[in-house]
Amino acid sequence: MAEFVHITAERSARRIERSGIAARSRGRIGIRGVYCMPVLPSFTLTYQWVRELRRWHPGVLVAVHLRLPDDEPVAVGRYSELPREVSAAAAIAAVRGLDDPRGYEVFVPRAITVSEIRRVRGVPQGIGWRYQPSARGRRPCTCPACLQPGTYKVDRLRRRFPYDDDPPARPKSELMARLHAAESADEIIEVLYELGRKRRGGAEELAYLADHPDPDVRDTLESVLRVYRGSVARHLRERLQRAADEV
Structure with missing residues (x-):
């Protein structure tokens, strides 16, 4: 075996x-x-x-x-x-x-x-490498491909190591329109990651996605909600975590 x-x-x-x-x-x-x-x-x-x-x-x-x-x-x-x-x-x-x-x-x-x-x-939480196996001592790349929106401490890294070609954040109204018009799970996840680049107001606007049938959408939503503040975001995350444990 x-x-x-x-x-x-x-x-x-x-x-x-x-x-x-x-x-x-x-x-x-x-x-x-x-x-x-x-x-x-x-x-x-x-x-x-x-x-x-x-x-x-x-x-x-x-x-x-x-x-x-x-x-x-x-x-x-x-x-x-x-x-x-x-x-x-x-x-x-x-x-x-x-x-x-x-x-x-x-x-x-x-x-x-x-x-x-x-x-x-x-397991020890600090074991292994980050970014790439030979990254120790090297400046991390903060381009969208290497450091995707919603990544842990992404804002702090981009402040320290700005990426010149980083596109400006799109208006929330545009992102919400794309989110409601999305027809596939991949399209929803793409918008959620962009919303996670910075806090975008109240989490109640995303509450309907907590019942989405695709588990990847629900997992992404739970991760993105970490940048939102308030009781609604906290309750939504707890609900998503309980649902994941029950699957």
Whole structure:
């Protein structure tokens, strides 16, 4: 059996132990599944993604250990490159054979069942790298591709390292019109990220999205609401977190 580790938010741990890991991530091979990392002899390399993922998932993260059949089809590669489709055992062998496996990941193109989960454990929140494996000591790139709207502490980073081609924020009225006219989940998520660039008034205008059928929209909404203040934003986030735990 091939052993992997999946990093996720602590608030999702109870739901995962009860119903498994949903196939919510969109992989480079064009379908949804679950990202994970082989369990390596090095503790630091095994959990290397924790620090980077905290940029996208503020709060405490945990590690979900899982086992898959050796012949399970997966994709393996560096995050910035097109992955190779191999078996789970071959993916582990490929990553273990690298001189520097930082930035590598394995994509399982399906959901993970409860029977495949071994345990959920806490991990140090500062372990691993941020932005890119060789970023230490280098100025971070704050372009929209590298530092997307809604990223943790994005405003502080852009104040310190301004990006010359950063487009000006569009008026709220324009964004709300686009949001209400959006026909797909991807269009809604794009507008939500732009709304998350800075506080945009009352969160009650986004409340209707809390019941959206697409889990990615609900997850994005919960993240964007972190820049909103007030009881409405707080209650909406709590509602979304409870709903995620119950899935």
